[in-house]
Amino acid sequence: MTQIFAHRGYSAAYAENTMSAFIEAEKAGADGLELDVQVTKDGEVVVIHDEKVDRTTSGSGYVKNLTFKEIRMFNANKKGEKKELIPSLVEVLEWMQTNRLICNIELKNGIFPYEGMEEKVIQLVRKYDLSNRIIISSFNHYSIVLSYRMAPEIETAPLFNERIYMPWVYAQSIRAQGIHPKLSSITEEIIENSLKNGIAVRPYTVNKDADIVKLLKINCSALITDDPVKALKIRKQYEKRP
Template sequence: MTLILAHRGYAAEYPENTLLAFKEAEKAGAEGLELDVQMTRDGELVVIHDEKVDRTTDGTGLVKDYSLKELKKLDARFKFEALPKKELIPTLDEVLEWLSGTKLVCNIELKNSIITYEGMEEKVINMVRAYDLSDRIIISSFNHYSIVHSYLLAPEIEIAPLLSEGLYMPWIYAQSIKAKGFHPHWRAAPDQIVRASLESGIEVRPYTVNKETELERLFKVDCSAIITDDPAKARRIREKINRPE
């Protein structure tokens, strides 16, 4: 069965990368989450996609210039002002503590392609191990040096390279860096690439799959997982496709 991973949580209906969005994704029937990690000025791991806080909060400036205490004063509701209360930027620690009480898998994307956060890999791995979640975590990044470094530090935690463009025989590349899967943009995951990868024992988890036609296609080709903003919609489509005639 193709797993449904909620991209930044249930981002279609709730503020992305917040505990609210993650909890609602679980309620909507997602089997897992995808989230992003940046680092504060005082070296804390926080769950936010952009290097800047401007798009998703009422603050301005770079995450790396804020202390955790300063970041926690911001409101992460952004375009969901109708929500009754302020949403905070969560720490990775807070998310993993909640996650440990669920059965969800979690793809942690290291956001270190633009800003190189010193020691980020070690901090993430130590936290994953502290919560005994190594078998439910996938570490991904567009910075492939970083995920290879992560694998060398913790071979028991799965890694997956993110690919924004098509790659020739991506399953061979994944095998070469000891990844059990890769996460391509959905346009870089045509049926033949998905099939060849799966036949080679390499999992394919495309992002960010929101179009009904693409969801249907990837469910029909038995893709390992899809990463989507709308887990409820994805679940409806998966149930429709898997329903016996």
């Protein structure tokens, strides 16, 4: 069965990367979450996609230049009425102890190579005993390799947005158990060959009905979508087919 991962939580209906978006994705029945982490000036791992807080919050500035206390003053729900805070990774992992979700943590260290980010994330994952429910991904593949070396028990998956030749061979070479390709950079043949070679494939961001059906048809490992409710509905209908 193809798993449904909620991209930055249930981001089609709630402010991305907020506890509401995560809680609603879980309530909807998603199998997993995808979220992004950056590191504050005082070393706190926080859940936010951009290096700057400007797009998604009421504040401005780079995450790396703000303290956790400062970051928590901003509203992460710019368009809605309800105030949302930027979550710390601690908050998400604590909450994950109350459910059975899988969580893909994307290390956003391609622009700023946050010193010690991998170690901080791994320590927290181990502290909350969630190693078997976490996938660490990043566009920074050096970071992926470092994470694997530090914690071989935690699954890793490189992210990429261009077509890589035989990505399953590449994944195996860096000891990754999965790949997270951009949907447009992957073909059915590549997915099938990756699966055949024991590499999970979880494309992003899959929002069109036809694309969801196509991935269900070839039994892709998972898909990462902004709208888990829609994807789950399509999966349910698809499973009922004779």
